[in-house]
Amino acid sequence: MKSDSNRTAMLMLVFACFFWAGNALVARSVVNETGPLALAFFRWLLALLIVLPFARGIWKKSSSLLQHWPMLLLLSLVSIVGYNTFLYLAALTSSALNIGLISASMPLLTLLLARLILQQATSRLQWLSVLLACAGVVWIVCQGSWQQLLAFQFSNGDLWMLLAALDWSLYSVLLRKYQQPLQQLGLSVTELLAVLLMIGVPLLLPLWIWEQTAFNYVGLVNQQGLMALLYVAVFPSLLAYIFWIKGVASLGPAMSVMFIPLIPLFAAIGGWLWLDEFLSSWHWIGGGMILLGLFSSKKNN
Template identity: 40%
Template sequence: MTDSPARTDSAALAWLGLILGSLFWAGNALVARAFHEAIPPMSLAFWRWVLALILLLPFVAVPLWRQRRLLLKTAPQLVVLAGLAIAGYSSMLYHAAQTTTAINMTLLNTCLPLVLFLGAGVLLGEWPVRRAWYGMLLAAAGLLVLISTGSWEKLRNLQFRQGDLWVLLSILDWALYSLLLRRWSATLAAIAPLSLMAALIALGIPLLLPFYLLELWRGQLFEPSMSNLAAIAYTAVFASLFAYLAWNYGIKVLGASRVGLSNYLMPVFAAVLSWALLDESLQGFHWAGAALIFSGLLLANWRPGRRVAA
């Protein structure tokens, strides 16, 4: 039988959200690196989520109160997810931005699909089909083209920095969050997406607070200038609310392994943003790498239609 129109529409919406989410996360890496000297990492992580919660509360305060018993019942799972997604992931990513480049951050994040492929199989029993593995390899080839800029010598001499370890740790953190979110999806299904997001943020902020206060105690402050506040606003609205909601919806509709493939888009978007904002030229290897990545995503997610039996 063919997939129902509703299911097809949900998958299309999920992929649209993931594509835009990858764009916003690529922007998040550029912002984190551009402002790494102006805004300390824990300050950016803390105020990003505080602002996101302030923006959400008018829409979720009443639903959260109505579902307070369910939220209390699922509190152990929510605390774990909040620790991973809100406190852990953003903190490690912003620490990485202190000592590595935005392109390294986006490139290393493309390790996530492999981690999710393996994790989904081992922890959830959701082994991807053979076509998905081929698609991942094709997208990985496109990634290598972008990394090397079409030059094998540059790929061989590629150097990584101390902050890259933080990126790798954040990948493991995010993969575990994604897998647990999928595993507990039935338990959390009764909580509306906005309410779930608000609950995770509300639980994650207190986990961030001690590290933010430690940063303040060390004298690491930031000036509340328009540019700094705009950077925080971007991370709160686009890299937090929209991208996280899109990711959570993708996990629910597509599964953990398939959504991870969207991370291959981040270096493509990073190159496009660098061209649009930093006046860097788009060259042939950008187009070749992007073509391979998009082809890999299409192959991994292609579902041949099946005829309905007569």
């Protein structure tokens, strides 16, 4: 029974990474016109409007929610306000190579934070699995050439991407840390997401207003922008976050974050299928290393 539950959780994590890969592809195509903060704000605003009718039970639990407001505020800051905002800001100035290399650090960061915050022991096989999956990502983003890796240079957006990686790793660990009080609140996954959105969207509003007054972005007024908004609001926002919360609750942060390297792998395949980008031998080799790392971590679980 537990084996079936674990397989379901793993499948959810795979789909979450698939949707987030689409988020990266969509954001890369529109963020320079729409603005990173506008995309983040309206993405979550639309997601909130969609999810609220399915989370009406939260109003009956308002007193319990207020008692746990510090925990809920922290979770909202790192999940709703933080990660995608940092990622969209990074996409303005950071290269795809740098973003891929830095995002590969998330499994390592999660293992370190899980050890520091949760006092969670990490086996040698877990470390080897993480390193193998990260090496697969590096192999893909440097196109199988270590010369490109040696020529790695930081841009202004790399700091934002590093913050994004640290932010998501922290969120994954906090979900496990607060698993018991969250269960005591009696919230479904949909209700928890609605609560986090109700906290995070107002916090993003002044950031979007500042962006509108400081920069001359076109906004989400054309068909491409609206279609992009609809995608990022439904798939990487609602479905992926619900799948991720359930996956972490079932498998824990150390195992769950091992699926993160699938994002650049799916992005490479997506670019090949929909953007006519060339899929070379380094994609297959790197993808094999990622899948081998995931399989090794599964055997260790």
